[in-house]
Amino acid sequence: MVARSQGCGLTTPLTRVLDCAYPVISAGMGGPARSELAAAVSAAGGFGLLGMVRESPDLIAREIAAVRKRTDRPFGVNLIPFATAPDLLEAELQVCFTERVPAMCYFWEVYPDLIARTKQAGCKVLYQVGTLDDAVAAAKAGADVIIVQGVEAGGHVRGSLPLMELLPAVAKVVKVPIAASGGIVDGVGLAAALALGAHGAHCGTVFLATPESFAHDYHKQRIIEAGPDDTVHTDLFAINWPPHSPVRVLKNSVTQAAGNKLWGYLPDNLRREEIGRDDGRPIWKFSTDSPLRSTTGDFEKMSLFAGRGAGAVSTIRSADEVINSMMEVAMSRLKTLAELAK
Known part of the structure; x- marks a missing residue:
């Protein structure tokens, strides 16, 4: 667990790479993660991702501009090459590179050539994976951050292992910063992820249920009504x-x-x-x-x-409230762990 408090932030290798105050990334959920949410998360000290999977270049350009109107903090754009037609993917990438977005986040299969090209364009690379082999491949290809997704995650799920099994295995062999993903919706989950070897968390469900999310209110309401087995x-x-x-x-x-x-x-x-x-x-x-x-x-x-953490999301709160609460609880848990270790 590599974390230390610095002022009102929490510094880890992840925050240093992404230049954010808190080790919390909002997932690039295709659809719900538009500019309002990504900007709110980044402005609150986390790292916001735009979910631009299979979106038009014009929309991507508008959303990037909208984020920058709301905040001057770093953010990223999430694309899924595996599920995107080659011509559209190329057009999406050209917009992102031309606009010089700080970071790109990719998911599903690992494409080393794409990682290299993205780095050459001056963007940091986050890669979400669901297996140990893919984590190693993405890190070897030059990814700056590996997002380790457990089977508890909502949306598309790449792997089959619980986060508690996959995360420590990746942490043993991958030397770049790691973000844990899958069922993490609060500070307890963040602290647990840090204890298991992560340097931060990648969260979707809890941010989908915010006013800033572009998800329909029906979807948000179903999340806050959900139980742990729903x-x-x-x-x-x-x-x-x-x-x-x-x-x-x-x-x-x-x-x-x-x-x-x-x-x-x-x-x-x-x-x-x-x-x-x-x-x-x-x-x-x-x-x-x-x-x-x-x-x-x-x-x-x-x-x-929705991820398996939906059962712990009981109210619709702003992205800022989500992050502040997450950090307050996580810092308390980390302090308790440190005291127990004395």
Whole structure:
């Protein structure tokens, strides 16, 4: 556990690399993580990520500009090359590099050439992984930060190991800063992650349930009403993503109708049934589209992404309140651990 308090911040190798006061990264959730949320997290001392997965270059440019209007603190842009058409990915990258964003965050398969290219463009690289092998590969290729995702995480889930197993294994062999991801929604989780070898936390669910999140209010309300056993790991929500890409979502009528058959679904084999619309395009049942402020339709049947920590999120709080509370509790726990170690 490499952490020390400095003034009102908490300095770790992660905060030094990302130039932030607190070792808390808000996940680049495609859709909910727009400029309002990313800027609020960075302004509060954390590190905000824009979730720009498969978004148009024009939207990315506008969102980057919007973050910079709200804060002068560093932030990053999250893209998923694995799930993006090559031409669109290239256009997305060109916008980010031209705008000289401080950092890029990638997820799923590791592409060493992309890491090298991103570094050459002057951006720091965060890479989210779900296995030990991918963590090693990303670090070897030059990633500045490795985000270790446990199976408890909400949204798309790359690996199959619990965070408590995967994180220490990665920490033993990876020498760059590590952020823990999966079920962390408060200071207790952050302190536990630091004790297991991480240098900070990467959080999605708790930031989705903030006023700054672009998620629909229905999604936020379902999170704060959720209990500890109200999420399910499945590949049932598959349309719009490559095959064999599991997700963790809140239970709903769609998962209930599937019964015990939560696995074995392929995007091309799922029936297209329109249950909503967003920005003029249809939202299909079984798709990976979560409801946003701009979405209309039957929200209950949509993919309501949430990690296993949703049961501990009981109120909608601002990003600033989330970070301040997280740090207060984490510092208290770390102090207690230090005293016990004497």
